Amino acid sequence: MASEARSPRPLEDDLERDLHTEHQILNMGPSHPATHGTVKFLIELDGETIVDLDIQVGYLHRGFEKECESGAWYQAIPYTDRLNYNSAILCNLAFCLAVEKLCGLETPERCQWLRVLSAELSRIGDHLTRTGAACLELQAMTPFLYGIEARELNWDLQEELCGARVTSNYVRIGGVKHDMPPGFPARFRDTTQKTRELLADFDKVVTRNRIFVDRLKGTGVISKEDCIRYAVTGPMLRSVGVPLDMRKDEPYLVYDQVDFDVPIGEVGDNYDRYLVCVEEIHQSLRIAEQCVAKLEQLGPGPVNVDDPRVRWPAKGRVFNRMEELIQQFKSVTEGPRVPAGEAYAAIESANGELGFYVVSDGSAVPWKVRCRPPSFINLQPMPIMLRGAMLADLIPTFDFINMIGGECDR
């Protein structure tokens, strides 16, 4: 540059002249404060413009599938908790539905309503974290705290239901851990009321906030065709205007009996994804309310299938009768034997289609457990969403893809 003769032209022309700069490679991650997930981006930059992007995942790989192949079927459930710390119950549910499909089990009605209730609570927690954390990473602390306060209330409810806030281990093969505790409906209504108030506050601070809108509108745009080609599902697909929701299109459990709407976006930018997520929280609250009302109306009933292959006998019978004692001993030491074969079951998780492909050889140990992780598959088209964008657009785009390291890397 120094050898170039200085042009006699006015200063404005001089500034607009092509400087023939070289592209720069920026290494972002694997542990970066503005990405809530352990992932490394190798970004080729022209000034502040992203030319190309290579995503390196796998930093949280801990051999989930290998580990599942060495224990009993039910021992994989706690591992599924750790796939997604935001929506552990959804991961439990998808795995248990796949195993139940192999066993040919149909769970009791009360169990199905409890599963839908817990799944929707889980989804609310996930979306609150996503929208709240996105604000935090765009330098807005206050709305993050509104979101996290609502999530704390949600996690308190989950704790009442499951005994744990994060790693719930609630859904079991053939049922759920236990019924909802006494007084739960009243506390649920109280929490729902507070959550709606917090969401209203969140909405006031964020949705029409000039800075927030400027950072999100028109950034991270993906087309409908690219979404389909890359098998993107969940809020990301709905943000481009495709109303695909497995709860509506391939209803499982009792989703065909609840009333809810599927929000969709128009242009597929980060702002649409934000709006879709917030609306989905409201819809999930609606579903959860219907579940609690239905559970009250149903009255007490079994929450587990009465099948000695997968569920333990009642404690009273174990202490008094020989057969049940033997059954309990075998259930604990060996675990259930699952008929040989293969099955794929998927649910609409907070990020999209969460599926489990399971193969059994007829023994008590899984032959193969494959988790179809929506985080991993939704992350793949990120480079096409960001080519030509500014470096700063990477942050909200990554936030609203909502890649969860545990689920992406397994």
Place this chain on the structure above:
Amino acid sequence: MAAPEDHGSEALERLLRGVPGAVLASHAERGDATALVDPARLLEAMRYLRDDPATAFDMLTDVTAVDYLGYPGRVGPRFEVVYHLYSLARNHRLRVKIGVEEAACEAPSLVSLWPSANWMEREVWDMYGIRFAGHPDLRRILLYDEFEGHPLRKDYPKERRQPLVGPRN
């Protein structure tokens, strides 16, 4: 050869008729329509499934593999690569599988049909060591380049530890 009975899946029936001879076996156990396809004709069958308006599988939602080494009563190749297809337009699903022999350990890549196959095939290569012919960028994805072996193979011991390799200078 393909079983002639009705599996209750229109997509599977279309595949059996549309690409004759490509399907080696089929079943619809537990409601999942499944076709075991001749690996040499996988691309042809998959292209048909994607482009035929009656099947219209516009999404390749999952690619994985299974190692059947030591599976009781198993005859046939050691590995199977398993594809799950979904049609947004017609809201139906199909599972397509191919057998992969241990000696060659190679399968055709589907990246040219569905770009979503890219990372998922990389993961199968990483975990099972099955190469995908025609893949544009077949690198490990979850593990690091220096890792030896493919951990989801049944003969890879779970307890085996490998040193974590730091960045090379």
